[in-house]
Amino acid sequence: MHFAALHTPSQIQLNKHGNLKHFLTIEGLSKQTLTKILDTAQSFFNDQNQLITNNMLEGRTVMNLFFENSTRTRTTFEAAAKRLSANVLNIDIARSSTSKGETLRDTLWNLEAMATDIFVVRHSSSGAAHFIAKDICPNVAIINAGDGRHAHPTQAMLDMLTIRRETKKNFEEMSIAIIGDIKHSRVARSDVAALQTLGCKDIRVIAPNTLLPYGFEEYGPEVRLFNNMEAGIQDCDVIITLRIQNERIDSPALASQAEFYRMYGLNQERLAMAKPDCIVMHPGPMNRGVEIDSSVADGPQAVILNQVTNGIAVRMAVLALAMQGQLEEQGLIEAIAG
Secondary structure: OOHHHHOOOOHHHEOOOOOEOOEOOOOOOOHHHHHHHHHHHHOOEOOOOOEOOOOOOOOOEEEEEEOOOOOHHHHHHHHHHHHOOOEEEEEOHHHOHHHHOOOHHHHHHHHHOOOOOEEEEEEOOOOHHHHHHHHHOOOOEEEEEEEOOOEOHHHHHHHHHHHHHHHOOOHHHOEEEEEOOOOOOHHHHHHHHHHHHOOOOEEEEEOOHHHOOOOHHHHOOOEEEEOOHHHHOOOOOEEEEOOOOHHHOOOOOOOOHHHHHHHHOEOHHHHOOOOOOOEEEOOOOOOEOOOEOHHHHOOOOEOHHHHHHHHHHHHHHHHHHHHHHHHHHOOOOOOOOO
């Protein structure tokens, strides 16, 4: 079974013309939609591979609502919105009226009344962005910047853009390994869904059994499990290492950082088992010496900083497309095909 088929396709995120009006999850979206996001993101690079600035969101207001801490995601969303000439407001949730007893619904309705066009939402509860888009603010473009263990769709799309830009290979032809804490990782879930949708036939998930989610066997024939890292990364084109979440260290799921590094840390010797042109990725923040050795993270095959730059382009694309989809839905502009 295709990973995306395990979840009800979120038609909430598409308008009546089939275009994005929210961006909540990879699951349920077509290859055409994901490719459109990637193509749009690519269009924000000039011939010198530098990010451009334009006025696609001029006069629009983007609010960043981060109920969880974030550095890269919040900052790159802010940079993306500003490159599109939007007004950007970062709401300090800890000091907002929710701390005085106001409900989330009332807080969001008040923020919507301030002529907000887009909410970028990160929340610790799975499904939070979906709930806001469906039941609270359907006429505001909702972008999911990470919800619990469920999804991190813009991270997945920046990973796909990085793979496309750095390997110059078709997804159908590549072997891609994802290593680490799969069980607690919304990045892993979204990456697997995106890779399957884009046609990747060889996705290798490498982790101890204690860090694998339940129901793994239902992910589909494209996804294979390896407990042995050396076997899993053999002849790979792409290796994605995931953060070992320190809050889970010393729990029954993970004996110690040193033990994890011994079994699953990506070092030069293990990297040599992959293809010579294999690229190394990490969503950040990195635990050097736990999931990845510094010699690899800072080495010539690592594209970790490129991921950050690509993240701005992808977030520009998602903001622009969702705003366009909302305007189409409300009959304010003509639907643009494709």
